[in-house]
Amino acid sequence: MNSGDECNIKEFQVDAPSFKVGELIIFSDASKKSHSWRWYFGDNTQISFRSKVAHSFMEEGEYLVKLIVNNECTIQKVITILPKENSLDKSKFPKFRVPGNVMQDEEVEFVDRTDGAKSWEWRFGESGKVDSFDEKCTYVFTTPGKKVVSLVVNNDYKHVTIKELFVIPKKKEVIKVEKYKSAIPWNPFKNVPDAPPEEEKDDVVKVVKGPEIGGTDARKLEDILESVAKGKTNYESFLKHFCKYNLPIVIYKDAKTSSLKEFFYAVKKKGDKVKNVTIQKDGEDCIRVINIDKKHKSYF
CATH class of the missing domain: 2.60.40.10 (Immunoglobulins)
Structure with a gap:
């Protein structure tokens, strides 16, 4: 088209x-x-x-x-x-329970307890379609944030039960690989000379750390963001505090996310000081997550 x-x-x-x-x-x-x-x-x-x-x-x-x-x-x-009518028959609304909070990528069970129910339409607020047609079902929420769960029984779209829950972002696990030596009694290649080292090719991609990455903590990042808000730091200079091929994700108070570049220009446009920032680093001292104590709509 x-x-x-x-x-x-x-x-x-x-x-x-x-x-x-x-x-x-x-x-x-x-x-x-x-x-x-x-x-x-x-x-x-x-x-x-x-x-x-x-x-x-x-x-x-x-x-x-x-x-x-x-x-x-x-x-x-x-x-x-329009306002919801009070004349609806409360006994016809589907009956089910939802937990207040669930974890991202973990299986959650839902059970309908409506008398006389013969057909079901479960919607869990992520796919935009009916997610299950069963009386009892399980669902895995793949994205964090507030979700609206709805249930229709017996094709009665006038009596729909709607409930809300919050999906908590899963924490990234840092897996430590322990180095160990294997006791090999005999090495048949011990006296075989090594091949000469190959010349380094120009097209090999290396992870490059920004020259200012050392010692960057949450307090220092707040100072840098204040400079961004005042228009004193451009995006190229801002990137010097991060690992070039491992840029962090920005997570807001309402669990919504954005890229580092989107956040930079939002701060620059808004011009306000960013406070209460927390960060998470990996083993290479790269900042991988920036947590912002404001909702996504405060910047976008």
Whole structure:
């Protein structure tokens, strides 16, 4: 699809029995030649990347829903969410429990306990589609952050139970390899001369440490970021404090992440001092993780 074809897309489909707080709404794009989608729902929830997604809004009001097709064509539509009716039969809502917090990449079990349930649709807030059709299922959350878990039973989309949980980022394990010597009684190649060393080739890629990496701690990084915010340090100078081929990931208070380059330009644009920074280093003294005590939306 070329740019002209893409922007002939004028709208996307919205299907729901009603537009009320907590009820599932189906958003879809059936345009031809589309190959990528990004859905923004205007309520600070995660982006969805499928042609057809289900979403629910937790508060009443107007939301600007935006779809970007093939990274070029943008379609927007205002969705008005009405207050939730109190007349709904509470006994028809699916009954299940969720833990408050779970660990990333660990299996979590979910069980429906609704009387008379014969069919199930579990959604766990990551794939944008139905994740399980079973009464009892397990799921592994692959990304950290807040997740919305919803369950529909007996195709009753009017009575949907929605619950939230938080996925805690997994900690990176540092595996120490112990060196040991093997007692070999006889070495048949002991007296065989070594081959002459090969000349070093120019195309061999080496991990290069920045010249300023030694001694960089969280306090020093805060001072460097203050210089960035004041416009006194450019990106090239900033990189001198990191390992060239092992740049760190930046994790924010709400568990969202960004690249080092994105964070640099966000700090530079915002112009505010960055406080309460913590870092994690590897065995080579390379900074691998930068933890920021503010939410992602504070910078983006």
